[in-house]
Amino acid sequence: SSSTPGDDPSHSTYEVNVPVRNGRGAEPEVSNPEIRIPRIKPVTEEQSQKSPEDLAVGLEGKYVDEFGNILDWDGTVLGRVEGDLPSMVGRPVSASGEILDTDGEVAGRVCENYIKPKLEPLSSGLRVDSEGNIYDEEGNVVGKLNNKPKDDSNKDDDSNQTKEQQQRQQDGKVNIPKPPVVAPRPDELYLDVKSTFDGIQLIIKIPTVFN
Numbered sequence: 001s002s003s004t005p006g007d008d009p010s011h012s013t014y015e016v017n018v019p020v021r022n023g024r025g026a027e028p029e030v031s032n033p034e035i036r037i038p039r040i041k042p043v044t045e046e047q048s049q050k051s052p053e054d055l056a057v058g059l060e061g062k063y064v065d066e067f068g069n070i071l072d073w074d075g076t077v078l079g080r081v082e083g084d085l086p087s088m089v090g091r092p093v094s095a096s097g098e099i100l101d102t103d104g105e106v107a108g109r110v111c112e113n114y115i116k117p118k119l120e121p122l123s124s125g126l127r128v129d130s131e132g133n134i135y136d137e138e139g140n141v142v143g144k145l146n147n148k149p150k151d152d153s154n155k156d157d158d159s160n161q162t163k164e165q166q167q168r169q170q171d172g173k174v175n176i177p178k179p180p181v182v183a184p185r186p187d188e189l190y191l192d193v194k195s196t197f198d199g200i201q202l203i204i205k206i207p208t209v210f211n
Contacts, residue, residue, distance in 0.1 A: 052097025052109040055079070059110060060095045064088045070110070078115055083108020 059079050062070050066089050070079040081088055081099055087107035088099045101107040116139070117129035127135045132145035192203035
């Protein structure tokens with residue numbers, strides 16, 4: 001800074017030069033974090049999480065061929081097995097999903113089931129099976145319900161109970177008690193305050209019958 005003489009002897013004028021710092025250059029460069037997209041799990045992979053017993057539904061008593069396929073009596077491939085294939089050829093599938101060899105030892109188990117479950121119709125041409133999987137018109141899995149569909153037997157039971165309750169009410173067998181009449185209490189006062197052009201309007205309601 002420097003002092004510059006002026007016309008007024010009682011005052012001094014100072015000129016100060018303040019450097020300006022570039023905000024962008026002062027801060028370190030921050031690179032954007034790497035965006036990682038999580039792996040989307042296909043719906044069809046849920047079969048691998050099922051137990052062999054669940055996968056064996058509809059395959060019990062069917063036999064394994066030399067390629068590891070589970071065949072129906074007409075040669076239709078219904079599923080696949082994994083394990084010691086030579087020991088499983090010609091052996092039937094048990095209810096637990098395991099395939100036993102000639103000595104009664106576990107040689108393998110069911111790993112895939114190709115049998116399509118029974119589908120129930122939904123809106124917009126969609127259908128749902130007993131596991132809650134949603135299928136389109138072409139039979140492709142497009143989603144899954146949060147709650148599994150109820151059986152028709154449960155629906156019939158619920159409808160029968162509702163009809164019985166309605167019939168009892170019509171016959172007068174069900175007497176619904178009326179709520180008791182409660183007299184107002186002294187503390188149940190009603191005060192309403194409104195602002196008008198002429199002033200303030202007060203509305204007070206005081207009960208006249210007390211318990």
